[in-house]
Amino acid sequence: MFNFFNIFLIVSLGAFLILFGGRSISIKLKKKINPIKLNFKNNGFKRIIEVAVFALVNIFVFETLFYSIDIKFKIFSFPLNIKIFDLFFLKIFGVVLILAGFAFFIRGLFDLGYSWRLGIDENNPGKLITIGIYSFTRNPIYIFFNLYFLGVFFIYGSFIFLILFVTQLALLHLEIIEEEKFLFNKFGLNYINYCRRVGRYFTIHNQATYKQKV
Numbered sequence: 001m002f003n004f005f006n007i008f009l010i011v012s013l014g015a016f017l018i019l020f021g022g023r024s025i026s027i028k029l030k031k032k033i034n035p036i037k038l039n040f041k042n043n044g045f046k047r048i049i050e051v052a053v054f055a056l057v058n059i060f061v062f063e064t065l066f067y068s069i070d071i072k073f074k075i076f077s078f079p080l081n082i083k084i085f086d087l088f089f090l091k092i093f094g095v096v097l098i099l100a101g102f103a104f105f106i107r108g109l110f111d112l113g114y115s116w117r118l119g120i121d122e123n124n125p126g127k128l129i130t131i132g133i134y135s136f137t138r139n140p141i142y143i144f145f146n147l148y149f150l151g152v153f154f155i156y157g158s159f160i161f162l163i164l165f166v167t168q169l170a171l172l173h174l175e176i177i178e179e180e181k182f183l184f185n186k187f188g189l190n191y192i193n194y195c196r197r198v199g200r201y202f203t204i205h206n207q208a209t210y211k212q213k214v
Contacts, residue, residue: 005091005094005095005155006067006068006069006070007068008095008098008155009064009067009068009098009152009155010065010068010069012098012102012148013061013064013065013068015102016102016105016148019105019106019109023035023109023116024036024118026114027114027116030114031114031124033114033121033124035116035117035118035121036117036118036119037117037118037119037120037121037122038050038054038118038119046178049171049174049175049178050119050175052171053168053171053172053175056164056167056168056171057145057168059075059164060149060152060164060168062075063075063076063160063161063164064152064161067156067158076160079159080158080159080160080163081158081159081160082158082159083156083157083158083159084157084158084159084162085157086157087157090154090155090157091154091155093151093154094150094151094152094153094154094155095151095155096151097147097148097150097151097154098147098148098151098152100147101143101144101145101146101147101148101151102144104133104137104140104141104143104144104147105140105141105144107132107133107140108133108134108140108141108144109141110132111129111131111132111133111134111140112126112129112134113129114126115127115129120178120179120182122182125182125183125186128183128186128187128190128191128194130194130198134198135198135203136198136199136202136203137198137199137200137201137202137203138194138195138198138199138200138201139176139200139201142172142175142176142201143201145168145172146165146168146169146172149161149164149165149168149169150165152165153165176200180195180200
């Protein structure tokens, strides 16, 4: 049975795919660059992270879709599909989190422009973006995923979505660390100074405070 929350999640998944696909196609056509750089041929820990993140996001999308269209089939069955809670005000809170996540996602895409990449592009990494939302957080698009996963958990309250949220939180944090290593090697002192004044997730101090300290 369809309800507001099911429809909201179906629409939000569609909106994400449109934004993701639209930006990918735009960069491909205008810059002749493939922005999707998930190189599963990498060796070692980096490859494990990329494969795990890719698999997890796909599992999450399909499981969310199955819940949204309210069919009996689910990827994960008992006991992982047990509901921890089913509270209306938490569902509303989940919607708010997802909408907030989209605000981060859309602004992040806008400020990145043609520098947006999915994965690490060693050949065409784009510019180091430090303006707009990137002057407050270094990873607004990752914040979007965190808020979206958490929002879905609050909407459906199932144990599996809690597991998926915690797992992606850890995996994306590891992915961020790998990207930071690459950006440090690419941009050097400029990136170090950027990291000093802007937080990985949220900036506690503002730029004026930073200037006073230095």
